[in-house]
Amino acid sequence: MSNVALQMLLWILGHCIAQGSRFMPSVRSQITRTLTFELSAGDRVARHWVFDGQLRRAATYSGHAAAPDCALHIRSSWQALTTLSSPRTVDKIVRGLHDGTVELQGSAFVLLWFYGLTRKFVKIGRASGPHRRIPDPYIDHDDAACGAETIVIEPAVVRLDPAWTAAWKARTTLSMVRAATDEPMLEP
Template sequence: MALIPDIALRILLSFLGHGLALGSIAVPSIRSQISRSFTFEIRAGTRVARHWRFDAPSRRISTHAGPAKVVDHGLVYASSARALRALISPRAVDLIVHDVLHGKAQLLGSAFVLLWFYGLTRKLIAIGREQCPKTAIPGAYLAPDPGSTGAEKIVVLPAVNELDPKWSNAWNARATLWVIRAATGEPMPEP
């Protein structure tokens, strides 16, 4: 009976592994998140394990079946069934935290890396994401409406190239902005 969850977990981890490896080549949002080099592993018992190697200089992910020699961060479950249940759940984070707190799973390394990895996997499989509305929200503010409440408080002034010399509050505020003063060559106070 434990064979079926083992096979299902192996398939899921293989899909996630190869999907992230390909995503690190083709998907800029995945590539941009690889800023540290480390190894991440998910393991269930002694029969199922997969690890990912994140390489910061090349911004690539490689994956291999089986346990890693050195694990920096990871998640270890006692059974494949519980690991599979947590990983495919729309409430995966809640289940993983519950399992770690109740001793049914062990967290290796940082919990932040686990949450980050979870976010990467959801770029491949959108389980548990909130769907955006398919149509515009009724009554949405899409264009200026002078008759709506609050429109009278929005003042639109034409753009100007320099401040009005009579506007003393604006000149006082400008004097505190070092970026503007330095760019115009004005003397700067010592920091």
């Protein structure tokens, strides 16, 4: 039963990502590298995604990939189902990595990137942003607050004061400033 449920979840997730890569700019902007990600559980369930960084598209296929760049294998389909549908997915994967029930081949950063991509379609877990109202001092200025009551705005300075030798010495180390003014630059 858990095999069928997990296959269905991965099929839906796979096709959401594939369709999202065609029609959602927020998903297309995330696909910047060409790579293959595989997620498998037990002996029966496996699905992989092929991301094309040049076209910014994703495709999904059932079964194992020939040579995935990143592969996540979870020991049982029930554990995979509970892990993927949990609001604490990352915690459960890390715990499984320590327990030996989860195997990761490839970069953990790719895994976290894929996790973030899945959360664009399945909003499980904490919503982004603060849970409570931002305090008033951050929104409006309070004249009765202790501290500097006024903010001094000084006029912009076009050139450094020639007497300020420490600033001139620090300026010579800034490559951006020297390149913009056609000054000779030090070799790295």
